[in-house]
Amino acid sequence: KAGVTQTPRYLIKTRGQQVTLSCSPISGHRSVSWYQQTPGQGLQFLFEYFSETQRNKGNFPGRFSGRQFSNSRSEMNVSTLELGDSALYLCASSLVGGAGGKTEAFFGQGTRLTVV
Amino acid sequence: GEDVEQSLFLSVREGDSSVINCTYTDSSSTYLYWYKQEPGAGLQLLTYIFSNMDMKQDQRLTVLLNKKDKHLSLRIADTQTGDSAIYFCALDGGSYIPTFGRGTSLIVHP
Numbered sequence A: 001k002a003g004v005t006q007t008p009r010y011l012i013k014t015r016g017q018q019v020t021l022s023c024s025p026i027s028g029h030r031s032v033s034w035y036q037q038t039p040g041q042g043l044q045f046l047f048e049y050f051s052e053t054q055r056n057k058g059n060f061p062g063r064f065s066g067r068q069f070s071n072s073r074s075e076m077n078v079s080t081l082e083l084g085d086s087a088l089y090l091c092a093s094s095l096v097g098g099a100g101g102k103t104e105a106f107f108g109q110g111t112r113l114t115v116v
Numbered sequence B: 001g002e003d004v005e006q007s008l009f010l011s012v013r014e015g016d017s018s019v020i021n022c023t024y025t026d027s028s029s030t031y032l033y034w035y036k037q038e039p040g041a042g043l044q045l046l047t048y049i050f051s052n053m054d055m056k057q058d059q060r061l062t063v064l065l066n067k068k069d070k071h072l073s074l075r076i077a078d079t080q081t082g083d084s085a086i087y088f089c090a091l092d093g094g095s096y097i098p099t100f101g102r103g104t105s106l107i108v109h110p
Helices: none
Strands: A004-008 A011-015 A020-024 A031-038 A042-050 A052-057 A062-069 A074-078 A087-094 A111-115 B004-006 B011-013 B017-023 B031-037 B045-052 B055-058 B060-066 B070-075 B085-091 B104-109
Touching: A004 A087, A020 A087, A020 A111, A020 B085, A031 A074, A042 A062, A074 A087, B004 B011, B004 B031, B004 B085, B011 B017, B017 B104, B045 B055, B045 B060, B045 B070, B070 B085
Parallel strands: A011 A111, B011 B104
Antiparallel strands: A004 A020, A020 A074, A031 A042, A031 A087, A042 A052, A062 A074, A087 A111, B004 B017, B017 B070, B031 B045, B031 B085, B055 B060, B060 B070, B085 B104
């Protein structure tokens, strides 16, 4: 079956602009999570969507937002880009899972965002 | 919240064993995971261990869990150059979302 697809793979934006990243989860997966990966901070959790609702949120400013559509595809938006937003943004999908249940996350290849 | 710590780098010679360590603070996790990230790729689940187990072996991989010391380790036997990657430990902390460590870069040299 097809894996998690993230588009675009690479983006270059200017400070102050906004950007939208897309993630298509594995068919049947209803949970989509977003992570920011940087050399300095490692892998940081942004938010998780399940059935079109944001279920969990990390500690990022309000410039970072997301949404999930009825087909489970998800988008992430960053407004008023800053140089520090340059990172690899990873999306992961998983089956429903419950708290304490085995939650294997399947990751996409990521979108490399460079802010200049 | 959960705090997961890993050393940032590990360098080994090809053919040797690699041991990647992870310590954590919250003992409520049911599952503990090891993920691998190769250059230019996303993370891929390597193996996992259920919290009531002490050890799990899967071919060249051995996972050890010491719940008393809150210590998780991944041993890779006969390390190959293809094992060069970043390895992340992750814990579910009893929630939907696993908490990841910062990752350990494994460098395998001939």
